[in-house]
Amino acid sequence: SVKSAVARSSSAHVARRGYSSESVPERKVAVLGAAGGIGQPLALLMKLNPLVSRLSLYDIAGTPGVAADVSHINTRSEVAGYMGDDQLGKALEGSDVVIIPAGVPRKPGMTRDDLFNINAGIVKSLCAAIAKYCPNAIVNMISNPVNSTVPIAAEVFKKAGIYDEKRLFGVTTLDVVRAKTFYAGKANLNVAEVNVPVVGGHAGITILPLFSQATPKANFSDEDIKALTKRTQEGGTEVVEAKAGKGSATLSMAYAGAIFADACLKGLNGVPDVVECSYVQSSVTDLPFFASKVRLGKNGVEEILGLGPLSDFEKESLETLKPELLSSIEKGIKFANQS
Numbered sequence: 001s002v003k004s005a006v007a008r009s010s011s012a013h014v015a016r017r018g019y020s021s022e023s024v025p026e027r028k029v030a031v032l033g034a035a036g037g038i039g040q041p042l043a044l045l046m047k048l049n050p051l052v053s054r055l056s057l058y059d060i061a062g063t064p065g066v067a068a069d070v071s072h073i074n075t076r077s078e079v080a081g082y083m084g085d086d087q088l089g090k091a092l093e094g095s096d097v098v099i100i101p102a103g104v105p106r107k108p109g110m111t112r113d114d115l116f117n118i119n120a121g122i123v124k125s126l127c128a129a130i131a132k133y134c135p136n137a138i139v140n141m142i143s144n145p146v147n148s149t150v151p152i153a154a155e156v157f158k159k160a161g162i163y164d165e166k167r168l169f170g171v172t173t174l175d176v177v178r179a180k181t182f183y184a185g186k187a188n189l190n191v192a193e194v195n196v197p198v199v200g201g202h203a204g205i206t207i208l209p210l211f212s213q214a215t216p217k218a219n220f221s222d223e224d225i226k227a228l229t230k231r232t233q234e235g236g237t238e239v240v241e242a243k244a245g246k247g248s249a250t251l252s253m254a255y256a257g258a259i260f261a262d263a264c265l266k267g268l269n270g271v272p273d274v275v276e277c278s279y280v281q282s283s284v285t286d287l288p289f290f291a292s293k294v295r296l297g298k299n300g301v302e303e304i305l306g307l308g309p310l311s312d313f314e315k316e317s318l319e320t321l322k323p324e325l326l327s328s329i330e331k332g333i334k335f336a337n338q339s
């Protein structure tokens with residue numbers, strides 16, 4: 001029949017691209033800021049992800065080259081590049097997941113909050129476009145300061161009448177990636193087997209790794225735990241200083257962003273028990289947004305997991321971080337509601 005001929009030819013088409021599966025759904029992923037330091041390696045990693053069928057690369061400049069380059073890789077997804085405001089709608093239309101690494105990175109001596117003045121406006125306008133062109137998409141916010149850009153996104157979506165708190169995520173995966181690496185290194189464990197939840201936010205002391213819940217268990221002194229905590233909190237600054245003015249983490253961030261987007265896609269596809277830490281609207285603490293373990297599902301957040309038992313040091317650190325995190329949240333909300 002015509003139908004099966006079509007099915008055969010389309011599966012041959014898929015097979016030619018090095019990927020063959022009848023049951024993997026079509027998924028469009030858009031990367032906003034795709035020509036940047038994070039955007040380019042993230043585009044590469046998303047091109048390697050067999051769960052992606054369409055990869056949309058958007059930036060204000062440089063995307064045709066990145067898209068042409070990545071599109072030659074013989075994996076499943078069709079790649080398209082979009083450049084400039086008038087192509088943003090096309091870039092977003094039909095997206096299941098939108099990843100946002102658009103905006104300026106830190107230089108030595110800056111805090112993430114120092115990026116607010118430039119990045120808040122970028123995030124606000126990109127989120128207004130998401131509300132218009134793909135209101136049901138899952139949003140992975142990478143742009144800093146994440147503690148404020150996620151609340152900005154929420155306010156923009158509320159104003160547009162499309163806010164669904166289950167679909168908005170601040171990407172804190174890099175903190176988990178770092179905590180795992182530093183913990184495994186210090187304990188001489190196989191890093192592939194290590195798990196460390198990281199809660200709170202994504203800046204300095206608001207990043208709270210829960211080493212008391214790390215697995216496998218290691219016998220660390222209080223001093224060791226304090227040092228590991230500080231290194232995790234200062235991981236971004238370590239990279240900013242090493243790059244000496246040439247930006248912040250891009251390669252490790254692209255890896256972390258790809259892990260988190262993959263988890264979102266798995267959740268959308270109905271894979272059970274997909275759990276990652278993420279900064280989301282939350283009632284785990286008295287703060288309106290908070291990072292903790294989240295179970296991902298067909299609608300985004302399936303369940304926000306509690307903090308679990310904390311050590312005295314973690315309890316104290318949690319109380320210390322709250323005022324700073326709250327003020328970053330309020331700053332974002334205020335910004336989104338002015339003008």
Ligand code: NAD
Pocket residue numbers: 032033034035036037038039058059060061101102103104105106115119122126141142143144145146171172173174175202247248249250253
């Ligand atoms: P970069 O300057 O190399 O790239 C940013 C890209 O964004 C550029 O290509 C730029 O053209 C683009 N851009 C600017 N305005 C845009 C707009 N309106 N629409 C679309 N694209 C736009 O910076 P980078 O190193 O890739 O970092 C990007 C952001 O990610 C920074 O804010 C940085 O602080 C943040 N970051 C977050 C984490 C995290 O863990 N969440 C980790 C690392 C970096």
Ligand code: LMR
Pocket residue numbers: 105106112144174235236237239240248249
């Ligand atoms: C990171 O943690 O590496 C990012 O938030 C970038 C930065 O400014 O540190």
